[in-house]
Amino acid sequence: MVLESLGKSLRGVLQRIARSNTVDEALIAEVVRDIQRALLQADVNVQLALDLTQRVKRRAHDEKPPAGANVRDFLVRIIYEEIRGILGKDRAFDVKPRKILLAGLFGQGKTTTAGKLARYFQKKGVRTLLVAADIHRPAAIDQLEQISAKVGAEFYTDRKETKAERIVQQALARAPPHVAIVVDSAGRAGIDPELIAELQRMRAALEPDETFLVLDAAMGQTAGRSAEAFQKAVGLTGVILTKLDGSAKGGGALSAVAATGAPILFIGTGEHLDELERFDPTRFVSRLLGMGDIQTLLERFEELSNKAEAEKVAESLMAGRFSLRDMRTQLDSLGQMGPFSKIVSMFPGLGAAKVDEKQVEDSQARLRRFRSMLDSMTADELDHPMVIKGDRIRRIARGSGQKPQEVRQLLKFWETTRKAAHGIASNRKLRRQLERQLAGGELKA
Numbered sequence: 001m002v003l004e005s006l007g008k009s010l011r012g013v014l015q016r017i018a019r020s021n022t023v024d025e026a027l028i029a030e031v032v033r034d035i036q037r038a039l040l041q042a043d044v045n046v047q048l049a050l051d052l053t054q055r056v057k058r059r060a061h062d063e064k065p066p067a068g069a070n071v072r073d074f075l076v077r078i079i080y081e082e083i084r085g086i087l088g089k090d091r092a093f094d095v096k097p098r099k100i101l102l103a104g105l106f107g108q109g110k111t112t113t114a115g116k117l118a119r120y121f122q123k124k125g126v127r128t129l130l131v132a133a134d135i136h137r138p139a140a141i142d143q144l145e146q147i148s149a150k151v152g153a154e155f156y157t158d159r160k161e162t163k164a165e166r167i168v169q170q171a172l173a174r175a176p177p178h179v180a181i182v183v184d185s186a187g188r189a190g191i192d193p194e195l196i197a198e199l200q201r202m203r204a205a206l207e208p209d210e211t212f213l214v215l216d217a218a219m220g221q222t223a224g225r226s227a228e229a230f231q232k233a234v235g236l237t238g239v240i241l242t243k244l245d246g247s248a249k250g251g252g253a254l255s256a257v258a259a260t261g262a263p264i265l266f267i268g269t270g271e272h273l274d275e276l277e278r279f280d281p282t283r284f285v286s287r288l289l290g291m292g293d294i295q296t297l298l299e300r301f302e303e304l305s306n307k308a309e310a311e312k313v314a315e316s317l318m319a320g321r322f323s324l325r326d327m328r329t330q331l332d333s334l335g336q337m338g339p340f341s342k343i344v345s346m347f348p349g350l351g352a353a354k355v356d357e358k359q360v361e362d363s364q365a366r367l368r369r370f371r372s373m374l375d376s377m378t379a380d381e382l383d384h385p386m387v388i389k390g391d392r393i394r395r396i397a398r399g400s401g402q403k404p405q406e407v408r409q410l411l412k413f414w415e416t417t418r419k420a421a422h423g424i425a426s427n428r429k430l431r432r433q434l435e436r437q438l439a440g441g442e443l444k445a
Helices: 004-019 025-041 046-062 071-085 110-123 138-151 164-174 193-206 222-234 250-259 281-288 294-302 307-318 324-336 340-345 357-375 379-383 391-400 404-421 427-439
Strands: 099-103 128-132 154-156 180-184 210-216 238-242 264-268 276-278
Touching (some): 004 025, 046 071, 071 281, 099 110, 110 128, 110 138, 110 180, 110 264, 128 138, 138 154, 164 180, 193 222, 210 222, 210 250, 324 357
Parallel strands (some): 099 180, 238 264
């Protein structure tokens, strides 16, 4: 999960509150100290951390919970609201054909982020054109061309052109109608007049609907200064923070950028092109504190590329049929939604505070073993699981590198799922059944 260390510390604070018999001066002092330590370890600005914890302390003393509310729950709500407050305001962002200019320093992940944006738009049904306008680094053009092919986006550049703004003009002239245009600009080691002048010329040529600054979360608090400088120079409509999953300084970058007033629109949560999320401060804090994010989970279901296959599975369920082939489709869908640990973190109460990391890893490993066994089956076995006995079990085990008892466990899991799924009458019910399987631990090793 993003900012796992900070989230783990903050969830520990909430657990301390939940275990307490009463909310008194001693508990509030301990909670304030622990929150302060967690924020500072996540590289949040010292003064910001101090101000936040002082507000928590003051509100815990001065405010009274609503009639009928639990005092402990009220303290949790105060902590939630204060942490949410330092991450800035959410900004609406409609996915539709628009012109986007990406800006940023060298090595911040602009080119990869261009590809992630293209994938994000195309999953929402919007065609995308990626424009390589980094005239100073041929390797960046090659990289974007490769990414375009990978995500299925259209691509344009002019390798002989020495003016970035002319490449932008040519791309606009050749762009098909009703496409989103994402322009990848050149970076520099630092903010200099030449970089700013080139960006301003590109901006004048493109007349973008959005100007996004791409920042590496590892910059920590210095990300705020970069955001402020670019904001003054070219005007920003949003910020994309990359590599937030592996950065110990992510808390500093998030809070520092939010303090500049530049809205954080997207966060990069991994290396894969699918791992770009809309940044919603409310959802983000909910997941951070282990309260879950069901809405994002359901959105990932909606984005699955094999919707037609998923509908076939639903039809099989409604008819009382559920083959191993259908089960394989389910497992493929889970794989498209991302790492199992990220899926689990979106369920309320199933964050790292309550689900052991080893259990999550074991569950993911077991799903991989299931997938390898399914790949070792014949078409007849996938469609008619009841024929799998004796020699077939041993053959599947050898072909997948597993033991015969593992194949029997797979068949048992299939039979349990088939019985539980019998009578499900809609895709919505299918989602709820999957959630119950996860929450009930049926996918544990």
